[in-house]
Amino acid sequence: MTATTAPPAEKTAAPAPAKKSKKKLLIIAVVLLLGLGGAGYFFVLKPGSGGDAAPKPGPVAPLDHVQINLAQGHYLRLGLSLQLTDAVSGEHGGEFDGSKALDAAIEIFSGRDVAELAKDGQRAKLKKELVKVLEERYEGEVMDVYFTEFVTE
Structure with missing residues (x-):
């Protein structure tokens, strides 16, 4: 009796695109969070950005x-x-x-x-x-x- 099975390379090939897309989504999410955090700091928390401007x-x-x-x-x-x-x-x-x-x-x-x-x-x-x-x-x-x-x- 001979049994044919799919080579192991084919089984691992299908899940690989899912891992790549999850990594891309994770990277995009991190970049967006960093960008939003930087914008929030610039507009809200940045020292000297409030009404306490140095006198002239x-x-x-x-x-x-x-x-x-x-x-x-x-x-x-x-x-x-x-x-x-x-x-x-x-x-x-x-x-x-x-x-x-x-x-x-x-x-x-x-x-x-x-x-x-x-x-x-x-x-x-x-x-x-x-x-x-x-x-x-x-x-x-x-x-x-x-x-x-x-x-x-």
């Missing part, structure tokens, strides 16, 4: 210089200009009260050593601290500080 620079308000007492009988002659935001330009009618800024500068620099102020990077560190304080005191009206005079004696 407005006018610069120069302030009178001030002398600040340092340690050991020394002093600092400090001149400041404040970079205001564009929202400030019309609010104050051309006059900007810098008394809060001068007060903050006196608080931050008073009693420091001349040697401390001369260290590399210390002036930038103190300026950054001053900007942070002024952003709080002026409620976002001040965005930067420029030293126009910085003389120790």
Whole structure:
């Protein structure tokens, strides 16, 4: 008795196209999900995409210089200009009260050593601290500080 059976290659040939089409569908689904996720991030979650846009620079308000007492009988002659935001330009009618800024500068620099102020990077560190304080005191009206005079004696 002889029995004929189909070769094993024919049995495996039929299911192969189904596996390929499932893989293609899976790949297409993954690509679509990634695309939708990226679009969702771009339109909804992207930092800075909301209403919290960074303020734009407005006018610069120069302030009178001030002398600040340092340690050991020394002093600092400090001149400041404040970079205001564009929202400030019309609010104050051309006059900007810098008394809060001068007060903050006196608080931050008073009693420091001349040697401390001369260290590399210390002036930038103190300026950054001053900007942070002024952003709080002026409620976002001040965005930067420029030293126009910085003389120790």
